[in-house]
Amino acid sequence: MKKNYIALDMFAGGGGLTEGFIRQGFDFAAHIEMNEHAAKTLETRLCYHYLKQNKDLSHYADYYMGKINREELFDGINEPSIVTDSIVKHEINDESEKILIESIKKNLYEKYGRTDVDIVIGGPPCQAYSLAGRGRDKKGMKDDPRNYLYRHYISFLEAFEPEMFVFENVKGITSAKDQTIFPDIFLRCKMAGYHIDSEPRIINASKFGVLQNRERIIIIGWKEGSNYSYPEFKQSSLRGKVWDLLNDLPKQQAVKTNEDIFLPYVGECSEYARAAKIRNGFGGVRHHAARYHNERDREIYRRAIRKWKHGEGTRLKYNELPEHLQTHENKKDFLDRYKVVNGNDHSHAVLAHLAKDGHYFIHPDIKQARSLTVREAARLQSFPDDYFFEGPRSAKYTQIGNAVPPLMAEGIAGKIRKMLA
CATH class of the missing domain: 3.90.120 (DNA Methylase; Chain A, domain 2)
Structure with missing residues (x-):
């Protein structure tokens, strides 16, 4: 029997990473996203996948083509909560962190009979790390609280004990805050019991067949003592032009x-x-x-x-x-x-x-x-x-613009699934 691996998506955005991991058969404990519009996009996309799984996309097609409104889309599902319950519309901060963890663990146990996940994915908002964002800010974003959202990510690693995690961000994370951010991520992951490479890996989305020259830091970590290593991503055979x-x-x-x-x-x-x-x-x-x-x-x-x-x-x-x-x-x-x-x-x-x-x-x-x-x-x-x-x-x-391209996410998820098997 094919195992269903459970993922937790933090700072989920409009769902680029989620889309790729769903394509590779992952289930989701939660998608955490504070932005109202992005959270609604996630709800709509999960509705699509639910209807597709039940072999009835005609209802979704009616919504897509403008024949019915969003309320009617969800009214057409017997139990809308099946689609929407995994989406956590909340900011992750010092006050909410513990509450969010407890709530997600409760839902995890009720649905799967466990309180851990197989993998955590996601990346904090990149404005504080991007060179463009720092260029527009007089202080170079040094005082921006988003510099430290990765600490919440690591707290969730400690709480949910995944075998592996995928952390995506812009290249500027290596130079942000006077080059102190990545070394702190490395140290805190180690203290949490996870191994990551001491030098960040930069991967171009074009490697996965995306028609875009888009370089991003992809940190992949695993529990210390595990037999894993950073996966090798081969060049996609997809060829095309814009x-x-x-x-x-x-x-x-x-x-x-x-x-x-x-x-x-x-x-x-x-x-x-x-x-x-x-x-x-x-x-x-x-x-x-x-x-x-x-x-x-x-x-x-x-x-x-x-x-x-x-x-x-x-x-x-x-x-x-x-x-x-x-x-x-x-x-x-x-x-x-x-x-x-x-x-x-x-x-x-x-x-x-x-x-x-x-x-x-x-x-x-x-x-x-x-x-x-x-x-x-x-x-x-x-x-x-x-x-x-x-x-x-x-x-x-x-x-x-903030999303991980689904093709890239799918390629990463495919490798992760093979490693977990």
Whole structure:
């Protein structure tokens, strides 16, 4: 009989890691996420998996296509609590830590007859560690309390005693807080009875077939004395380019009237989109409305696209723009404010900054002259088309930019499952 391994997802976000581990057959004790919109996205996705398991996705399809509302979606499930009970909508802090642990242990025992889990996954919010975040903060985020959320993660390791854990974060964690964060993680893991490599491993999501140059720290730890070692991740055989994820979607213009409605595909499915399990489901997509851009920005986008196309990959510099298109006083720093997505290869890393503006993620089609839609960003992150993100557009962009790409998560989960077997 195939064993069901139990995972606990901390700082779950919109569910990128969860999606990958579900694909590899893991059950979940809990998904802890304080953000309201991300937690709702998790609920909706778990509803999808529940209905899929019960071989009835027609009800979910009705919601995805806008035929029923969210309340009607959950009314169509006999016991909605089966889907939603594992989602813990709460901040993890000094006051809540013990209460959360006790509550999750109680639910674990009632459901599985045990109070431990096989694996803990997740990564604290990365704003305090990212170079971009530190660059925007006068104190370099040194006083940001999020610097120390990893300590709660380690407290949960001590409480739930998993065989292994996966901790994901940005590369900047190695230099954050004057290079003191990672050594403290290493020491505290050791004190908690877990081994991690003394040097952090940097892994590119492209290794798992994601069409994105996205490097992240992936810390994998295991109980001291166990026979485990850091897994070797082989290069995926998936091959493609960004245009493979853009060409079958309806062309969009940056106008104020765009709505988030269901839109049918307009082209054939690429081999990559099929193999990566991205294009699936219901014959079209949601979240493909373009955000509005004023004409000045659209003219800058067109100039950036022309330079990228005719300059063989040369980026437009802000100080190269005509005076009438320059509105920022600072013309010496941050000259790469406008960045075209490379349609003929992999994209640069999709970031949560997409929620603020689209200047760093310009669609490569000059006729559209706009930034990426939510669905296009989700595809670059390897989220399948049937993945529905809750909340306003800015919240959707944030969830996607902060997520671990599901393809990457699935590859990691597959290795972990083999090691635990």
